[in-house]
Amino acid sequence: SKVLQSNEQAAVANRELFGKHGLAVINMMSSPGSGKTTILEQTARTLQGEVKIGVIEGDIQSTLDAERIASSGAEAVQINTEGACHLDASMVAAAVQELPMSELDLIVVENVGNLVCPAEFDLGEDARVIVLSVTEGNDKPLKYPVMFRQATAIVVNKVDLIEHTDFDRAALEQDIKDLNPRAQLFWVSARTGEGIGEWCEWLKRRVAIRR
Amino acid sequence: SKVLQSNEQAAVANRELFGKHGLAVINMMSSPGSGKTTILEQTARTLQGEVKIGVIEGDIQSTLDAERIASSGAEAVQINTEGACHLDASMVAAAVQELPMSELDLIVVENVGNLVCPAEFDLGEDARVIVLSVTEGNDKPLKYPVMFRQATAIVVNKVDLIEHTDFDRAALEQDIKDLNPRAQLFWVSARTGEGIGEWCEWLKRRVAIRR
Numbered sequence: 082s083k084v085l086q087s088n089e090q091a092a093v094a095n096r097e098l099f100g101k102h103g104l105a106v107i108n109m110m111s112s113p114g115s116g117k118t119t120i121l122e123q124t125a126r127t128l129q130g131e132v133k134i135g136v137i138e139g140d141i142q143s144t145l146d147a148e149r150i151a152s153s154g155a156e157a158v159q160i161n162t163e164g165a166c167h168l169d170a171s172m173v174a175a176a177v178q179e180l181p182m183s184e185l186d187l188i189v190v191e192n193v194g195n196l197v198c199p200a201e202f203d204l205g206e207d208a209r210v211i212v213l214s215v216t217e218g219n220d221k222p223l224k225y226p227v228m229f230r231q232a233t234a235i236v237v238n239k240v241d242l243i244e245h246t247d248f249d250r251a252a253l254e255q256d257i258k259d260l261n262p263r264a265q266l267f268w269v270s271a272r273t274g275e276g277i278g279e280w281c282e283w284l285k286r287r288v289a290i291r292r
Numbered sequence: 293s294k295v296l297q298s299n300e301q302a303a304v305a306n307r308e309l310f311g312k313h314g315l316a317v318i319n320m321m322s323s324p325g326s327g328k329t330t331i332l333e334q335t336a337r338t339l340q341g342e343v344k345i346g347v348i349e350g351d352i353q354s355t356l357d358a359e360r361i362a363s364s365g366a367e368a369v370q371i372n373t374e375g376a377c378h379l380d381a382s383m384v385a386a387a388v389q390e391l392p393m394s395e396l397d398l399i400v401v402e403n404v405g406n407l408v409c410p411a412e413f414d415l416g417e418d419a420r421v422i423v424l425s426v427t428e429g430n431d432k433p434l435k436y437p438v439m440f441r442q443a444t445a446i447v448v449n450k451v452d453l454i455e456h457t458d459f460d461r462a463a464l465e466q467d468i469k470d471l472n473p474r475a476q477l478f479w480v481s482a483r484t485g486e487g488i489g490e491w492c493e494w495l496k497r498r499v500a501i502r503r
């Protein structure tokens with residue numbers, strides 16, 4: 082469609098700009114409230130001094146998330162779509178102008194909480210990360226295959242709550258293996274910090290290959 | 293827009309059809325995995341013999357939810373949008389033809405898990421119910437005001453997990469009071485059954501006013 086074509090042009094331009102600056106860029110997607118912002122707060126604190134991080138925060142309304150990120154030590158820019166269910170490449174192009182690109186190693190775009198629309202819009206990222214919280218249920222990859230098929234990594238969050246849920250770990254691992262065998266799977270709790278170290282090591286490797 | 297106009301025409305036709313059959317019709321929306329299907333399973337069991345329920349199950353892919361509903365004693369029809377992030381009135385018009393309308397008292401449409409798109413599409417319902425799970429965080433009404441402003445009722449689910457979250461009950465009540473003071477608020481756990489009785493009583497009242 083015309084909308085997707087013009088988005089792709091903007092995404093290509095973003096990708097060139099990010100490449101020129103040696104920036105690793107991650108498009109992070111999930112349902113509302115899966116823990117994207119909390120994971121990024123933990124990530125920023127863990128990688129303080131090692132990896133310089135900028136976050137582009139996407140929400141329909143409110144600046145709550147950008148404020149949380151800024152308090153955790155990373156640079157943050159908030160985008161409010163005022164209605165659109167996803168960020169697009171032109172919004173990211175505008176927002177990234179407000180980040181000190183030459184000083185950063187990594188940009189994470191926290192997309193609007195939505196398991197459908199964001200999958201369709203290339204932002205110029207070099208990796209797509211989906212966060213799935215154990216409280217949502219392990220059937221989400223089967224219900225949203227397009228979203229989960231295009232993930233570079235899947236972070237399963239809130240593992241601290243797993244005994245209060247009927248989340249079937251083996252079923253999730255099998256469904257991801259069938260749908261997207263090359264996706265990296267991380268099991269974390271942004272609350273307790275469990276698994277955050279391994280997730281951060283993966284981010285450091287993404288940064289290293291982009292320098 | 294043209295899409296919304298043609299949807300509204302179909303919604304008006306649905307509304308007339310439902311009125312003719314004396315059917316109460318609820319459009320249930322939430323993020324993926326907030327507990328819509330589990331709440332409906334509990335509702336069907338609780339109201340067995342009292343209220344005859346049909347469920348129109350909306351998902352992008354998979355028949356998991358319709359199968360679960362059918363096992364709980366309610367009639368179920370599955371719609372797979374194959375991509376659209378929301379149900380529309382024409383999909384509901386087609387699905388409802390597969391339900392024994394003259395025998396039913398209540399139809400619940402479980403919309404696609406999404407806090408954005410479904411708000412825009414009238415399905416011909418007479419009430420809109422949003423499910424919010426405590427694990428998502430209490431900031432969702434601020435971040436998705438259009439969705440929460442148009443709710444007839446808001447069911448806050450998974451209260452059994454509240455001590456493992458930072459969910460602020462008072463903040464949620466205040467934000468709903470500011471945004472949508474006429475919305476009915478229910479606090480439930482579809483897992484333990486807490487609050488399901490009061491929710492079912494409200495449904496019985498909705499059915500009674502439509503007969």
Ligand SMILES: Nc1nc2c(ncn2[C@@H]2O[C@H](COP(=O)(O)OP(=O)(O)OP(=O)(O)O)[C@@H](O)[C@H]2O)c(=O)[nH]1
Binds near residue numbers: 119120194427457458
């Ligand atoms: N128990 C538990 N709660 C968590 C964890 N991670 C996040 N939360 C809680 O989950 C809720 C949502 O977390 P956020 O980080 O705001 O989620 P989000 O994906 O950024 O949400 P949106 O940006 O609104 O889509 C908050 O109440 C967090 O405290 C976790 O690992 N364990």
Ligand SMILES: Nc1nc2c(ncn2[C@@H]2O[C@H](COP(=O)(O)OP(=O)(O)OP(=O)(O)O)[C@@H](O)[C@H]2O)c(=O)[nH]1
Binds near residue numbers: 224246480481
């Ligand atoms: N602890 C707890 N878990 C719940 C509760 N209600 C639902 N769940 C769990 O939450 C997960 C999702 O529940 P569903 O009923 O499938 O949620 P849904 O909103 O229908 O999900 P989608 O249709 O995929 O958007 C499942 O693992 C349920 O067992 C509750 O009250 N407490």
Ligand SMILES: [Mg+2]
Binds near residue numbers: 117118119191
């Ligand atoms: Mg967030």
Ligand SMILES: [Mg+2]
Binds near residue numbers: 330
């Ligand atoms: Mg469901």
